[in-house]
Amino acid sequence: MAKLDLSIAIGGAAGQGIATPGDILARIFVRRGLHLNAYNAYQSIVRGGHIFLTLRTSEDPVLSFGDKIDIMIPLNQDTMSRHLGLMKSGSAVLYNGDKIKPSEAATGVQLCPFSVKQLAPNIKGDLVQNTIALAAVLQLIGVEFKMLEDILTLQFKRKGQAVIDENVGVARAGYEYAASHFKPLPFSLPNTGKPLAFFEGNQALAMGGAAAGVRFYCAYPMSPSSGVLHWMARHARQLDIMVRQVEDEIGVINMAIGAAHAGCRAMCATSGGGFALMTEGLGAAAMMEIPLVCINVQRAGPATGVPTKTEQGDLWQVMGAGQGDYPRIIVAPTTIPDCFKTVPQLFNLVDRFQCPGIILSDLLLSEGRSSIDPSELDFAVPIERGAMIGLNGSLPPLNGGYKRYEFTGSGISPRAIPGTPGFAHVVATDDHDEDGVLISDEFTNPHKRQAMHEKRMRKMEGILPMIDPPRLWGDENAGVTLVGWGSTQGVIREAIEKLSREEGIAVNALQIKWIVPLHVREIASTLSRSKKVIIVENNYSGQFARYLRSETGIAADGHIRKYDGEPFMPHHIVNGVKEILAGQTKQYVPVHEIMV
Amino acid sequence: MNVATVEIEAKGTAQPRGKVNLTIKDFKGKAEPDWCAGCGDFGVLSALKQALLELHILPHQALVISGIGCSSNLPGYVSTYGMHTLHGRALSVATGAQMANHELKVIVTGGDGDGYGIGGNHFIHTMRRNVDLTYIVMNNQIYGLTTGQLSPTSVKGMATKSTPFGSVENPINPIPLAIAAGATYVARGYTGQVKHLVELIKGGIQHKGFALIDAFSPCVTFNHDNGHEFFKQKTFKLEDRKHDPTDFAAAMKYGYEWGDEIAIGLFWKRTDLPALDDLEPVLREGGPLARRALGISPDVAKSLIRELM
Numbered sequence: 001m002a003k004l005d006l007s008i009a010i011g012g013a014a015g016q017g018i019a020t021p022g023d024i025l026a027r028i029f030v031r032r033g034l035h036l037n038a039y040n041a042y043q044s045i046v047r048g049g050h051i052f053l054t055l056r057t058s059e060d061p062v063l064s065f066g067d068k069i070d071i072m073i074p075l076n077q078d079t080m081s082r083h084l085g086l087m088k089s090g091s092a093v094l095y096n097g098d099k100i101k102p103s104e105a106a107t108g109v110q111l112c113p114f115s116v117k118q119l120a121p122n123i124k125g126d127l128v129q130n131t132i133a134l135a136a137v138l139q140l141i142g143v144e145f146k147m148l149e150d151i152l153t154l155q156f157k158r159k160g161q162a163v164i165d166e167n168v169g170v171a172r173a174g175y176e177y178a179a180s181h182f183k184p185l186p187f188s189l190p191n192t193g194k195p196l197a198f199f200e201g202n203q204a205l206a207m208g209g210a211a212a213g214v215r216f217y218c219a220y221p222m223s224p225s226s227g228v229l230h231w232m233a234r235h236a237r238q239l240d241i242m243v244r245q246v247e248d249e250i251g252v253i254n255m256a257i258g259a260a261h262a263g264c265r266a267m268c269a270t271s272g273g274g275f276a277l278m279t280e281g282l283g284a285a286a287m288m289e290i291p292l293v294c295i296n297v298q299r300a301g302p303a304t305g306v307p308t309k310t311e312q313g314d315l316w317q318v319m320g321a322g323q324g325d326y327p328r329i330i331v332a333p334t335t336i337p338d339c340f341k342t343v344p345q346l347f348n349l350v351d352r353f354q355c356p357g358i359i360l361s362d363l364l365l366s367e368g369r370s371s372i373d374p375s376e377l378d379f380a381v382p383i384e385r386g387a388m389i390g391l392n393g394s395l396p397p398l399n400g401g402y403k404r405y406e407f408t409g410s411g412i413s414p415r416a417i418p419g420t421p422g423f424a425h426v427v428a429t430d431d432h433d434e435d436g437v438l439i440s441d442e443f444t445n446p447h448k449r450q451a452m453h454e455k456r457m458r459k460m461e462g463i464l465p466m467i468d469p470p471r472l473w474g475d476e477n478a479g480v481t482l483v484g485w486g487s488t489q490g491v492i493r494e495a496i497e498k499l500s501r502e503e504g505i506a507v508n509a510l511q512i513k514w515i516v517p518l519h520v521r522e523i524a525s526t527l528s529r530s531k532k533v534i535i536v537e538n539n540y541s542g543q544f545a546r547y548l549r550s551e552t553g554i555a556a557d558g559h560i561r562k563y564d565g566e567p568f569m570p571h572h573i574v575n576g577v578k579e580i581l582a583g584q585t586k587q588y589v590p591v592h593e594i595m596v
Numbered sequence: 597m598n599v600a601t602v603e604i605e606a607k608g609t610a611q612p613r614g615k616v617n618l619t620i621k622d623f624k625g626k627a628e629p630d631w632c633a634g635c636g637d638f639g640v641l642s643a644l645k646q647a648l649l650e651l652h653i654l655p656h657q658a659l660v661i662s663g664i665g666c667s668s669n670l671p672g673y674v675s676t677y678g679m680h681t682l683h684g685r686a687l688s689v690a691t692g693a694q695m696a697n698h699e700l701k702v703i704v705t706g707g708d709g710d711g712y713g714i715g716g717n718h719f720i721h722t723m724r725r726n727v728d729l730t731y732i733v734m735n736n737q738i739y740g741l742t743t744g745q746l747s748p749t750s751v752k753g754m755a756t757k758s759t760p761f762g763s764v765e766n767p768i769n770p771i772p773l774a775i776a777a778g779a780t781y782v783a784r785g786y787t788g789q790v791k792h793l794v795e796l797i798k799g800g801i802q803h804k805g806f807a808l809i810d811a812f813s814p815c816v817t818f819n820h821d822n823g824h825e826f827f828k829q830k831t832f833k834l835e836d837r838k839h840d841p842t843d844f845a846a847a848m849k850y851g852y853e854w855g856d857e858i859a860i861g862l863f864w865k866r867t868d869l870p871a872l873d874d875l876e877p878v879l880r881e882g883g884p885l886a887r888r889a890l891g892i893s894p895d896v897a898k899s900l901i902r903e904l905m
Contacts (some may be wrong), residue, residue, distance in 0.1 A: 025901050030905065058758070197904035207900060213890025216696055239896065242695050242878050242885055246688070247721040253640035254685040254718075258661070258692025261679060262700070263886030268690070293665065331876065379897035383890050417675040417886060418693065419700055421656045426671050428624070437627045438672060438680070 002058050004034070007066050008137060010051040011083060012075030014045050017127045021073070021134045022053045024070075024151050028143060030059040030371050031190030037062035037490070038369035041566065041596035044223070044307040046067040050078060052596045055097050059192060062371070063490035067571045070185065071140065072366040073133045074100060075126075082595050084109075092185065094136050094178075096129040112136065112182045119173040123166065131167055132174030139178035142188025148175070197374045201336045201365040202227025203271075203421060207297055208343025209267045210239055213378045214293075216259035216266040218244040218252050220274055223307050224363040225297035228269040237268065249274035253281030253294065260285070260292040261392055261427065263417035265347055268494060272314045273304065275321070282356045283322030286456070288427040289405070291350035291357070291386075291413065293343065298362040301567045307536035309565025310363035312486060312538040315530055315547065318358055319516065327353065327411075327459045332360040332486030336370035340515070349466060350388035351460045354415060360515065362538070364567040365487040387412055390420025398422050403434040405453065411458030460517055467514045471524035473502075474508035481530035483556065484537065485512040485544050488568060495573035512544070524552045534558040534580055536573055559587040566592045604647040619648055624712075627672040630868035636824075637667045637734050638825045639787025644703070644732065645674060646790075647797040657899030658701040663710035666741045667813065670705045687722040690729050691872075698728070698873040699883040701801060707734040712768045720799045723777040723806050728871040730800040734772065734787075734813035738821050744818035755822055771851030774808045775844070780809035780871075782847070782864040786827050787814070789860065799862060805871040812860070827858070832862030841865040873901030896903045 008025060010018050021036070029036045034057045043049040053067045069579025072093045074080040079094070080100050087093060089108025090107040114136060121129045131152075138148055146370060149168050156164045199207070206228045209217065217236075219229040219262070236243040240260070246252045252268045260266040270278065275296040285292055299315045300306035318330055329349055332396040333339045337363065346462040389396060396414070404425040406413040412432075415546075416423035430438040433448050472481075473489075474496045484492045510526055512518075527533050535545045535556040542565040549555050558580035562568055568590070576588035600618045617711035623645040630874050648658060658676035664683035668760040671678030675699075681689045686704045695701045711719055712735045721757035738756065739745040748768045755762050774782045774806050781803040785793035793811060799806030812831070814823045822833065839846060839861065882888055892900070 027905075087699070195905060197901055197905045201639050203904075210900070211892055211897075213892075215885045215888065215890070216692065218692070235900070237877050239638070239892065240885070240888065244691075244695070247717050250685065251688040251718050251721070254681065254688035255692035257681070258679075258689035258694075259696035259886075260692070261689075262659075262693040262696035262884075263892065264696040266696075280682055284685075288679070288681075372904070374901045375895075377901050377904075379892040379900070392809075416677065417697075418659045419656060419697055421654070424656045424675055426680060428680035430680060430681055435626055435865045437668070437670075437680075499809070523900065549851075 001431045004187060004188040005056070005058050005066070006141065007054055007069045008058040008071045008073070009052060009054045009069045009083070010073045010075065011050065011079030012014050012044065012518065013048050013078070014051055015047040016074065017130050018578045021050035021130045022055060024134060024148070025055050027151065027368060028147055029055070030198045032189060033194040033196055034058065034190065034371070035060060035062045035196065036198050036369065037065050038066040039364065040367060040569065041594070042308050044523040050082065050518050050596060052083070053077070053167070053595070059190060063494040064570055067569050071137055073128060073137065082549050087591060088439060092140060092182065108295065112178070114174065115497045116497065120170045124169060128170055135171040135174035136178035139175045140182060140184050142184060143379065145172060145175050153571060155230070162418040188491045194578050195411065196371045197377065198337065198369055198371045200227060200367055200369045201339050201361060202229050202297070202367065204339035205269065205337050205343060205359065206231035207377070208340040209293070210241065211233065211340070211381050212347040213265050213383050214241060214267045214384050216256065218240045218246050218255045218268050219270065220246055220249050220252055222271045222274045224299055225269040225271050225295065225368045227366060228295060236356040249277035253278035255293045256283050256292050256294070257281060257288070260406040261290045261418065263289070265416060267293045267295070269297060271297050272317060275314065275317065279321035280323070280436050282328065282358070283324060283326050284429045285356045286326035286328055286430050287431070289413070290356040290427070290454070291354050293346055293350060293359065294362060295359040297361065297366040300528035302561070306565045308363070308519050310538060310567050311563060312362055312449050313543070313563070313567065314360065315515070315539070315543040318360055319547065320350055325457060327355040327456055328516065329353070329357040329463060330360060331357070332512070333365065334486060334489035334513050336368060337371070337372045337376060339365060340377065344383070348382065349463060352384060352412070353414060353463055354386065355459060360486055362487050386398055389414050389416035389423055391417060393489050395420065395422065400538045405434045405452065405455070406430060406435045407434060410462050411455045413444055420455070453550045464517040464519065467518040470510050470512050472508055472510050472526055475506050476508065477509040478506040479530060480505070480532045480534065481527060482507060482573070482576070482577070483512065483533060483544070483548065484509065486516065488538065489534055491568045491570055494570040495577070498570050498574050499577055503574065503578065505577065505581065520551050523548070527552070529555050532581065534560060534577060536568070537561045538567065539560050557586070559589065561589055564592050566594070566596065598651050600649055602654060615724060618649060618652065618654065619833070620645055620653060623648055623675050625675050626671040627642055629673050630669060631666060635666070636736060636787035636811070636815070637670065639793065640667070640705070640732060640734050640811050640813055641670060641673055641791040643790050643797055644705070645757055646794045646799060650794070651798055651801055653701055658703060658704045658780040659693055660705060661686045661693065662704065662776055663706045663715060665710045667707040668710055673831060677837050684710055684713070685718065685799050687718040687729070687731065688709070691722055691725070691727050693874060694727055695876065696886045698879055699884050702729050702883060703801065704729055704731045706733060708733060708737060708749045709739050709747045712770055712809045716748070720777045722810070723774055723779040725872045726805045726869055728804055728806070728873055728882050729809045730797065730809070732797065732809045732811060735770070735810050736813050736815035736819055738815050738819040740815045763838065767884065769852065769854070769905070770808065770810050772848050773852065775847055778799040779808050779864070780805035780866050780869055783808065783862045784810045784812070786812040786831050786860050788824055788827055792833065792860065796862065800889060804867070804874070805869060830856065830858045831860045834859050834863065
C-alpha cells in the first residue's frame with residue numbers, strides 16, 4: 001500500500017483563529033505516530049491580511065510542505081478566491097456556505113459547504129466555523145470523533161462544562177453533517193502506534209540552548225526570531241535561565257558578552273537587521289576571546305524588507321560581520337531537529353575555541369514545524385567547557401603569574417573567570433599582549449600585534465577536524481549535483497527523489513551545514529566527480545555560489561534561485577533542474593504560484 | 597588609610613582563606629597610565645583605588661569595565677579583573693556580568709562621550725533597571741582621544757575642532773537625566789577634590805542599585821574653557837549646604853544649576869527600590885548563575901518533551 005501523503009491547508013485573515021485548528025491537527029497527526037511538516041505563510045499584520053497554513057503528514061519523515069493540497073479550509077472569501085484555482089482533482093474544500101462562495105473549481109474537486117447558521121444556530125462569533133470545519137475534515141480522513149472530543153474537552157477545561165458541551169456539540173454536528181453529505185477521502189488516517197512530538201525551529205533552537213546549559217539569554221524582539229525569546233522566557237524560572245529583553249541589539253550582544261565573560265553560557269537571537277547592529281560586538285567577543293552563540297534567523301531583506309517572509313540573504317552579512325579578521329564559527333542547521341542538535345555542539349566548540357559562534361537559521365526553519373521522535377530529543381548532551389579556570393574545583397598553580405592570552409600552539413589560552421583569586425586580568429577590545437596589556441599602551445609594537453593576531457587566528461585550524469563534512473544525498477554517481485546550504489535540505493532531497501521517480505533523472509545533493517570553517521577539500525572532491533553542479537539558494541545574487549567559488553575555485557554550471565519571500569517547493573527545483581539540464585537556461589528563478 | 601587588614605571568606609570557588617594586609621599598591625595595575633600630565637583622570641584612578649582599599653574589596657572581587665576613550669583605559673591601571681570593551685557599550689557588558697555573577701563588585705568607568713553620547717541608550721535603560729553597578733563618568737566635556745571634538749556635555753557656544761565657530765547645541769545634563777531615568781544614587785565629584793570623590797565612590801559602591809558618579813575631570817590638552825581654574829572657582833559641596841539627598845525637588849534644582857555656582861556631592865539617593873538582581877527570581881537561591889552546574893535533569897527533559905506531544 002502506498003504511503004500516506006496528506007496536505008491540509010487552512011487560510012484566512014489574521015485574527016480568524018487559524019493557529020488553533022492547525023495545532024489540533026498537528027497534535028492528532030503526531031499522536032498517531034505520523035510525521036509532520038508545516039509552513040505558515042503570513043503577513044506583518046495583527047488583524048486582517050491573509051494567512052495560509054499548510055500541514056503535511058505521512059508515515060515517513062516529511063521533508064517539505066510539498067507541492068499539493070488535498071484539503072483546504074478557507075475561512076473567508078479571500079482565501080477561497082486566491083486558492084481554489086490551484087486545487088486539483090481528488091481534493092476537497094470545506095467552507096461556511098453562508099458567507100463564502102466558490103468560483104469555478106477544477107473537475108474532481110469536491111466542494112463541501114456547510115451552514116454555520118444551521119449547525120450552530122445559538123453560537124455567536126465566527127470561530128465556530130473553525131470547529132465545524134475541523135470536525136468535518138476529521139470525518140473525511142477517517143479519524144474517530146472521540147479524539148476531537150478529548151482535545152476540545154482539554155482545550156476548554158478552564159472555561160467550564162457548559163462551554164465544553166457547547167463546543168463538543170457543535171463539533172459533533174459538523175462531524176455528522178460531513179458523514180452524511182461529503183465523500184470521504186479514499187483512506188483512513190493511519191496510526192503507527194508510536195507517538196511523535198512536534199516543534200517549531202525556534203523552539204528547537206531554544207531547547208538546544210537549554211540542553212547545552214545556557215544560563216543567560218537576551219534578545220530584542222524581532223520577527224522571525226522572537227520564538228526563541230518566548231520559549232526562553234516561558235521556561236526561565238523552571239530551568240534557571242536568566243532571560244533579559246534589552247533596549248537594542250547592540251545592548252543584546254554586549255550583555256551576552258558580559259555574562260559569558262563572567263562564566264555563563266550565553267546566547268542571543270535576532271534577525272538580519274538586529275544582527276547588523278551586533279556585528280561590532282561579535283568582533284569584540286572574538287578579540288577578548290569570549291565564547292557565545294548568536295542566532296540570526298534570516299528574513300527577506302534588505303532593511304526592514306519583508307518581515308514575515310523567508311530568505312537566505314544574510315550569508316555575506318554574517319561572513320563579513322565586524323571589522324578585521326577574527327576567528328568564529330558559522331553554521332546553518334539543515335532541518336528543524338538539526339537546530340536542536342546543533343546548539344549544544346556549537347557551544348562545546350565556542351567554549352573550547354573561545355570565539356563567537358553564529359547560527360544561520362531562517363523563517364522557513366525557525367517558524368516551520370516538524371515532527372520529531374521524542375527519543376531523538378536527547379537533553380543529556382556532553383558539555384565541554386574547554387580550558388577554564390575558577391569555575392569549580394582547584395586552581396592551577398600560578399607559575400610566575402597568569403597570562404590570559406598566553407601564546408600556545410593551538411592558540412587557545414586558559415581563561416579565568418572573574419572572581420577567581422590570583423588570576424585577575426584585563427580583557428580588551430584593543431589588541432593586547434599575552435598579559436592583556438594594550439599594545440598601544442606600551443608603544444605600538446608590530447611584532448607583538450602580528451604574534452597575537454596569529455595566535456587568535458590559529459584557533460581556526462583546530463575547528464575543522466571537529467566538525468562533520470557535508471553529506472551527499474542520493475546516488476553518488478548521479479553526475480548531477482545540487483548544492484544547497486542550511487534550511488533547504490528537505491526540499492532539495494524531496495526534489496531529487498521526485499526527479500528520479502517522475503522524470504528518471506538521477507541527481508544527488510550536497511547540503512552544506514558548516515559554513516565557516518568550510519570543508520573545502522571534501523566539497524571540491526565531491527563536486528569534481530559531478531558533470532553538472534547546480535546551486536540552489538533562497539536569495540537573489542547567489543551568495544553561496546560566490547562563496548563556494550572563492551573557497552574552491554568551482555563555478556557552478558547552473559543556479560536555481562528564489563527571492564520572492566516564499567520558500568522553494570519541490571517542483572520549483574525539479575523544473576529548474578530540467579530546464580538547466582536541457583540547456584534552456586543557466587539560472588532558473590521559479591514563479592511562486594500561491595499568492596500568499 | 598593606607599593599609600587594611602582583610603579577612604578572606606571562603607566563597608564559591610576554591611579561595612584561599614586567612615588574613616591579608618591590603619595596601620594601595622595592591623591595586624596598581626599592569627600598565628602605567630598614558631594620560632597627559634595634569635589630566636583629571638589621575639584623580640579618579642587614585643580615588644577609586646582608595647575607595648576599594650577602604651571598603652576592603654580584594655582585587656579579584658571587583659570587575660572594572662570600561663568602554664573606549666582616554667578615561668576608558670582605566671581598567672588597565674588597576675589590579676582588579678577588568679574589561680576594556682567597545683565604545684559606549686560598557687554598561688551593557690556590565691549588566692550581563694553583574695547578572696551572571698551578582699557577588700562581583702562591578703564598577704564601570706568611562707567618559708562623557710562614551711556614556712552620554714554613543715552609549716546614551718544603554719545609560720538610560722541601565723538606570724531604569726536599577727542594575728547594581730557603580731558608574732563613574734570622567735566628564736571632561738570634550739572628545740580627547742580623537743583630539744578635541746564636541747562632546748554631549750560641551751557647553752553651548754564652545755569652539756572645538758568639529759564646531760570651529762562654536763556649538764549651537766544644548767548639552768546633556770547628566771544629573772537631572774539620571775534622577776529622572778531611575779538611578780537610585782546620583783552624585784557629582786571633581787577630580788580636584790579627591791578626598792570628597794573617594795567618599796562619593798565609596799557611597800556608590802556600597803549602594804545597592806545603580807550609582808552614577810559624574811566626575812568633572814578636566815582635559816588639560818583639548819578643553820581650555822572648563823579647566824581646573826574654572827571648577828575650583830565655581831564648585832561647592834552639597835554637603836556644605838545641608839542638602840537632603842532624598843529631596844527630589846532640591847536634587848533636581850541643584851542638578852540644573854550651571855552658572856556662577858556648580859554643585860558637587862550627593863544629589864539624590866533612594867534605598868526603597870530593589871536592584872535588578874534582587875528582583876530576578878532566578879537569582880533567589882543557588883548563588884551566582886555563572887557557577888551553577890549545567891545540564892537538564894532527566895525529569896525536566898521529560899516534561900519539556902511532553903509539551904511537544
